[in-house]
Amino acid sequence: MSYPDQALAEEIGERVERFVRETVASYERDPRLEDHGPSEDLVRELRAKAREAGVMTPHILPDHTHLSQRGTAHVLKKSGLSPLGPVACNTGAPDEGNMFLLGKVATDAQRARFLDKLLTGEARSAFFMTEPSADNGAGSDPSMMKTTCVQDGDEWVINGHKTYITGAEGAGVGIVMAKAEEGACMFLVDLPHPAIKIVRLLDTIDSSMPGGHAEIRIENLRVPVADMLGNPGEGFRYAQIRLAPARLSHCMRWHGVATRAHEIATTYACRRQAFGKLLVDHEGVGFMLAENQIDLKQAELMIDWCADALDAGENGNVESSMAKVAVSEALFRVADRCVQVMGAMGVTRDTIVEQLFREVRAFRIYDGPTEVHKWSLAKKIKKAELSRSA
Incomplete structure (x- = not known):
């Protein structure tokens, strides 16, 4: 069955596939591939080549509109032909999901400050939701969230313990989930931040995502009210x-x-x-x-x-x-x-x-x-x- 932007998606997908097969695949034995993902230097190099090839963030068009989900599927399958393809083309997790969310929910000011640098691939992001099982925190059941946020004047104060946070090391943008009296909340944070501390990088079965997967402590993180994503309780x-x-x-x-x-x-x-x-x-x-x-x-x-x-x-x-x-x-x-x-x-x-x-x-x-x-x-x-x- 055809879909409205099929021709455009197929044209973009062809360029992405050619780039991944001819350029990205040659990096699959690069010494900068480490246990916790490709190094920041390798990420920058791959993304520079993606910009030259015109395939940076290819599923989001220059006017910031997205391809349809069917169109996105065609393009992202092509980017996945190498484990480094999503890294190079800026179609990988968690950035792809975070860009989608900010495009839907963020204010104009938040988009200008946080989203624009993700779209260009100049920064990576992390989504702080999962918590350690030892603390009986949120995992597959997000309602078990232990991380708290309390409003203090024009700021929110956040404290908690997170784990398996993909890409936290080296990220420039964070989306932090915490629980207030009103319910779950989301906050946008510039990274790195002294109140968000990486305890350790976890040794995991996979090794394709920049920054790996981290255990995090959040200690008295103060976030301006203007940096809350949406409204309290809507997280x-x-x-x-x-x-x-x-x-x-x-x-x-x-x-x-x-x-x-x-x-x-x-x-x-x-x-x-x-x-x-x-x-x-x-x-x-x-x-x-x-x-x-x-x-x-x-x-x-x-x-x-x-x-x-x-x-x-x-x-x-x-x-x-x-x-x-x-x-x-x-x-x-x-x-x-x-x-x-x-x-x-x-x-x-x-x-x-x-x-x-x-x-x-x-x-x-x-x-x-x-x-x-x-x-x-x-x-x-x-x-x-x-x-x-x-």
């Missing part, structure tokens, strides 16, 4: 504005990752011989590649279905939960089969398939584990049935 509503599209954009990017892994495994299977014939001619291998193609297509269709719902003005909570579960599980199967097809080569770093497998495995956790989304969907199924039979 959870703003989080929902951000989360449904952000879940889907994760699906888009990692679809590109899984596609790239499948390409590498297919090339390997069509060149490597064993027991007198090419690997692909052995049914066990050929069937895995066929199953990959099926999973990739089904994932693509789920992404487009959810994108259509969002483009139609629906909140997309159910659709994005369903898409997140289906796509993350399908793409993990694809990546796992790619490792298996390549055998011992698949678990080495002689190709990028090993990293792609790790990145996709983490996707089954990000933006809500599969089990949480299934539980949420089951509650809605129950509610609908009880309403129907009442």
